[in-house]
Structures are given as structure tokens and as C-alpha cells.
Amino acid sequence: MTGSRTIAKVVAGSFLTAALLVFAGPQEAHAADVAVDLELALAVDVSRSVDDEEAALQRSGYIKAFRHPSIVDAISQGPLGRIAVSYYEWAGYARVRPVVAWRVISDRASAEAFVRALETDEPEQGRRTSISGAIEFGAASFENNGFTARRRVIDISGDGANNSGELITEARDRAVKAGITINGLPIANGRPTFSGWPQVENLDLFYRDCVIGGPGAFYVVAKNFEDFPRAVLRKLMLEIAGLTPPPRLLWQAQMKPPRQAPPCDIGEQRRRQRWGDYGDDDFYPIPPRFRR
Numbered sequence: 001m002t003g004s005r006t007i008a009k010v011v012a013g014s015f016l017t018a019a020l021l022v023f024a025g026p027q028e029a030h031a032a033d034v035a036v037d038l039e040l041a042l043a044v045d046v047s048r049s050v051d052d053e054e055a056a057l058q059r060s061g062y063i064k065a066f067r068h069p070s071i072v073d074a075i076s077q078g079p080l081g082r083i084a085v086s087y088y089e090w091a092g093y094a095r096v097r098p099v100v101a102w103r104v105i106s107d108r109a110s111a112e113a114f115v116r117a118l119e120t121d122e123p124e125q126g127r128r129t130s131i132s133g134a135i136e137f138g139a140a141s142f143e144n145n146g147f148t149a150r151r152r153v154i155d156i157s158g159d160g161a162n163n164s165g166e167l168i169t170e171a172r173d174r175a176v177k178a179g180i181t182i183n184g185l186p187i188a189n190g191r192p193t194f195s196g197w198p199q200v201e202n203l204d205l206f207y208r209d210c211v212i213g214g215p216g217a218f219y220v221v222a223k224n225f226e227d228f229p230r231a232v233l234r235k236l237m238l239e240i241a242g243l244t245p246p247p248r249l250l251w252q253a254q255m256k257p258p259r260q261a262p263p264c265d266i267g268e269q270r271r272r273q274r275w276g277d278y279g280d281d282d283f284y285p286i287p288p289r290f291r292r
Contacts, residue, residue: 033148036104037078040085040239041138045158047091047129049189049199054225055089055123058157061229062087063118065236066111074240075105082106083240084147085114091126093133093165102145128164129267131156131211132171135182139175153239156211157185157222157232161200163267172213181214185235187222200270205261216244 042062046055065071075083087100100117104110138154154175162168172182184207189199200206204221212219218238222231238245263269 033146034084034104035080036082036084036147036149037075037080037151038083038240038242039102039142039145039147039149039152040083041141041152041154042085042087043134043138043154043156044087044089044123045091045129045134045156045160045187046089046097046123046125047158047160048125048127049129049160050125050158052123052125054159054189055125057225057228059118059123061232063115064229065233066105066115066118068233069108070233071236071240072105072108072111074237075111076107078240084145084149086141086145087114087118088134088137088141089123090130090134090137092128093130095126095128095130096133096137097124097126102141102147104147129158129160129162130164131158131162132168133165135168135171135175136165139171139178139180142180151181151242152179153181153183155183155185155235155239156207157187157228159187159189159199159203159225161203161206161262161267161270162210162264163271167265167268168210169264172211176213179214181217182212183217183235183239184208184212184219185222185228185231186211186219187228188224200262200266202259202262205259206264206266209261210264216242218244220245 044058044062046058050058075081082104083106084102085100085105086098086102088096088098090096099121100114103114103117105114134156135154142152165171175182186203186207188203204219207219220231220235220238222228
């Protein structure tokens with residue numbers, strides 16, 4: 001088993017490396033890093049708990065947000081009046097798909113170009129949920145991306161807990177140590193997962209305790225997938241402005257008794273509870289009864 005896991009890790013690493021090369025583009029083209037107000041990596045969940053309609057809602061949420069005049073206005077208020085943005089979709093570890101490589105947004109024309117790039121294809125789903133892998137990929141993508149900024153942010157949106165790759169806290173803490181802030185956009189969703197299990201309860205508290213981190217880190221909750229466009233617009237406005245919302249603006253009801261935050265390894269616990277050792281390796285095939 002140890003040998004197979006080692007091989008799987010090497011294979012997964014090669015996939016991530018190849019994806020990063022595509023994402024960053026030819027580095028010799030950069031004569032010097034371009035200074036921007038913010039480097040923002042948008043990481044969007046397309047695991048199988050997210051169906052085709054919900055994946056499209058997430059993509060369209062970002063499209064609508066970057067077409068909103070308030071986004072360009074907020075960018076123009078920065079000291080340099082420009083930010084660098086990238087967009088990638090993720091599922092299990094090494095199942096990362098770059099969608100739009102790093103580029104500058106400084107006005108309506110460049111924002112529209114970014115949107116058109118998002119519109120060129122449709123999201124592709126993948127197995128498992130590796131928030132840690134999404135963070136690892138995002139953190140590495142800042143290196144040699146052709147830009148420099150005082151603020152580097154990875155923005156994670158998703159509807160489930162980490163259950164693939166390394167523990168979420170390990171990836172988060174490593175990114176924070178490198179000077180990266182991780183913000184979150186958890187999507188509350190009561191629909192059962194692809195394999196029939198209920199969603200993790202109090203996902204917003206999981207994001208609060210286990211996902212976000214770094215200077216000014218925050219999360220904004222989408223109450224469901226239909227609420228995603230509102231949530232993503234608010235989150236982007238805060239990130240571009242470099243603001244952290246006060247706790248009262250976060251979607252977190254005051255419940256009595258207080259809600260219980262899930263442990264940071266809740267996804268791994270649930271995976272092993274269902275699959276045992278069979279589900280411990282990210283490269284095991286899906287059992288026939290769960291294949292599409």
C-alpha cells in the first residue's frame with residue numbers, strides 16, 4: 001500500500017506541475033514583474049457534490065460580478081488602479097483545471113476580456129474534494145507569475161469539507177507562512193452528496209476554523225447556489241478594497257444552543273467511515289455502483 005501511495009503522489013505531483021506550467025505561461029515573456037494592488041487567485045469547487053447546474057451557477061456568478069460596474073470602480077480606487085487575477089477549478093488532489101491564467105484587470109475592457117475567457121468553455125467535474133490541493137496549487141501559482149503585490153490572496157469557494165490530499169490545516173498554514181491570505185466562500189447546501197451522504201453541517205464554521213487564514217482573512221457565506229452571485233460580488237468588493245467585514249456582516253445566525261463547529265478532519269473521517277482503507281488513496285477507482 002505504501003508503494004502505491006508513493007507512486008500516486010508522484011503522479012499527482014506531475015499533474016500539478018503540468019497544470020502550473022500551463023497556468024503561468026512562458027516566463028521568458030516577462031521582462032519584469034508588473035506591480036499591481038492585489039494578486040487574486042480564484043479557486044472554484046467542481047467536485048461531484050456540485051452538479052452541472054450548480055457548477056454553471058458558480059461560473060456565471062463570477063462572470064456577472066466582473067461585469068458589474070462596481071468591480072472596475074473598486075479596482076480604479078487602488079493606488080495603482082490594477083489587480084492581477086487568475087481562475088481555476090478543482091476537485092480531488094491533483095484534479096486542478098486552470099481556466100484563465102494570470103492577467104491584469106484595470107478597466108472595463110480588461111474585465112470584459114477576463115469574462116470572455118471564462119465563457120469559452122464549461123466546468124468539468126472531478127472526484128473528491130481537496131481544498132488542500134487547491135491551496136497548494138494556488139500558492140505555487142504566485143511564483144513567477146509576472147506580477148508583484150503587497151497582497152496575495154487565494155479565494156476558495158466550495159460546498160464541502162476537505163477529504164483528499166493532505167490535511168487542510170497543513171496546506172493553509174504553509175500558505176499563510178508564505179505571506180498568502182486565504183479567504184473563503186462556503187456554499188450552504190442541504191442536498192445529499194454524489195454518493196448519497198448528507199452534507200457537512202455548519203460548513204461556514206469549518207471554513208472559519210480550518211480554511212481561511214492570513215492577514216485580514218474572512219469568509220462570506222452563500223446561503224445556497226442561487227445566492228452565490230450576491231455573495232461573490234460582495235466578497236470581491238471586500239478583497240479588492242482590502243477590507244475585512246465585521247463579524248455581524250457574516251452570514252452566521254445566532255443560534256441557541258451555539259452551533260457546533262466540525263473538526264478540521266471531518267471530511268477525512270467521513271470518507272474512511274464510508275470506504276475504510278479502500279477510500280484512503282486518492283487514486284483508487286470509484287466502485288461500479290457509484291460510477292456515472
